[in-house]
Amino acid sequence: TEEKAIPSLGVAAYLGYTNPQNLTLEEKGNALHVDSLEIPLQDDGNYLINWYKQGGVNDGSFRTYPIYGLFKAGLQFRQTGTTNADSLIELQDKIVFIGASAAGLSDIKSTP
Known part of the structure; x- marks a missing residue:
């Protein structure tokens, strides 16, 4: 087999x-x-992958982005064709995983 x-x-x-x-x-x-x-x-x-300690690119920690900021930057880009949000540029051509946290569930660390 x-x-x-x-x-x-x-x-x-x-x-x-x-x-x-x-x-x-x-x-x-x-x-x-x-x-x-x-x-x-x-x-x-x-x-x-250790999400919460030093690691990632250039021995730095992995960047996180609030989803609200990404939605806001994306909406601005759709409406005006431009954005000053570095997050959209940094995420271009990248694989992105979206995680969540739940403070009410005593979620100590966010899901990467």
Whole structure:
């Protein structure tokens, strides 16, 4: 029988966005190869991202954007064709995940 790997939501979004020609998962599961990109994996096949500590691009934390500001900037862009919101420029051609927090549920950290 052939074993099949099921990608996480983030990996599935990336694969859908990039439409790679060559996709391989190393037999030991310690790397995922997507065309010329190699993604190192842990022994169990996971790639964990620490959303709340230093990490991300240039060893900085991941930026977050209030959804209200993005909607406001998007509406301004639709109405005028311009916006001074850096967030829209920074998010152009990016894969974006939208998460939520619920203070009433004692949600200590927002969903990335």
